[in-house]
Amino acid sequence: MAEGDPQKSDGDSTVLIPLNAAEGENLPVALVEKLSPLHIVVLGYYPVPSQAAPEQVQSDHENEATAAIEGAVSQFADRGAEVESVVVFTHNKDETIDHIAAEYDVDAVLTPSDYTEELTRVLVPVRGDENLDNIISFIIDLLRQSNIAATLYNVAESDGEASRGELLLRGARDRLAENGIDPNRVEWQVDRGESPGDAIVTTAQEYDVLIVGESEPSLRERIFGRIAGHVVDRVDQSVLVVRDT
Incomplete structure (x- = not known):
C-alpha cells in the first residue's frame, strides 16, 4: 500500500x-x-x-x-x-x-456489489463513438489478464439505428481482436427499444458485471453519466464506469 x-x-x-x-x-x-x-x-x-x-x-x-x-x-x-x-x-x-x-x-470507477459471486461475463453497453476509445482500452486491459468474456451491447430505436449499432459493435470487436483479444471471448448484441436504460437493466441480469462509459458533464453525471447513473441505481451487479478523460 x-x-x-x-x-x-x-x-x-x-x-x-x-x-x-x-x-x-x-x-x-x-x-x-x-x-x-x-x-x-x-x-x-x-x-x-x-x-x-x-x-x-x-x-x-x-x-x-x-x-x-x-x-x-x-x-x-x-x-x-x-x-x-x-x-x-x-x-x-x-x-x-x-x-x-x-x-x-x-480509468474507471467501481461501484461494488455484494452480489458479485463470480466474474466470468461482463456486459458492455455502447451508445456511440463517445468514450469508445477509453472503453475499448479498458476492456483490453481487463480481458488480457483474465478469462472474462464480454458482450458489446447497443440499444436502437429504429432499423437505421440498429444498422449503425451493429457496425459500431463489429468495429469495436475487431479492434479488440487487433489487440490480442480472442474474438471467441467477445460477442455483440443489438436490441430494439425506446429506453436504453431500461434495456440495459433487463439485459444486465444475465451478467456478472457491467462496464459503462460516463458521458454527461454534471457533478454526479461526470462520473456516472445520465444513463450510467440510471443503471447504477437499479442493478444488483457491480458496475465499472469508464471515465471520459
Whole structure:
C-alpha cells in the first residue's frame, strides 16, 4: 500500500474503488481476483455531518477510517496487486469521488456489489463513438489478464439505428481482436427499444458485471453519466464506469 502522490503504471488501467470508511467493508473475492492485475486506488470516504468541520471529524476518527479500508486494501495487496489508498473526510461523497478520480487519473470507477459471486461475463453497453476509445482500452486491459468474456451491447430505436449499432459493435470487436483479444471471448448484441436504460437493466441480469462509459458533464453525471447513473441505481451487479478523460 502506498499513500501520497498518485502513481500509475504504464500499460495497465487504474480503477478507483470508493468505500465508506465509517463502516468498513471487504470486497467480493471474485472482483478482487479479476481486478488485481490492474492498478487499484481504494478511496475511503468518511461522511461528515453538514454542521461539522471535516478537520475536527478527521482528528477524532482518522485512525478508525484508515483501519476500516485496510481489509479491502489487504485483499489486493495479498494478491500482489499494485494498490494505493487515500482517506478523505467529506461533506459530499460524489464530489470527493470526482476529485480523487481526476487526481489519480483513474480509468474507471467501481461501484461494488455484494452480489458479485463470480466474474466470468461482463456486459458492455455502447451508445456511440463517445468514450469508445477509453472503453475499448479498458476492456483490453481487463480481458488480457483474465478469462472474462464480454458482450458489446447497443440499444436502437429504429432499423437505421440498429444498422449503425451493429457496425459500431463489429468495429469495436475487431479492434479488440487487433489487440490480442480472442474474438471467441467477445460477442455483440443489438436490441430494439425506446429506453436504453431500461434495456440495459433487463439485459444486465444475465451478467456478472457491467462496464459503462460516463458521458454527461454534471457533478454526479461526470462520473456516472445520465444513463450510467440510471443503471447504477437499479442493478444488483457491480458496475465499472469508464471515465471520459
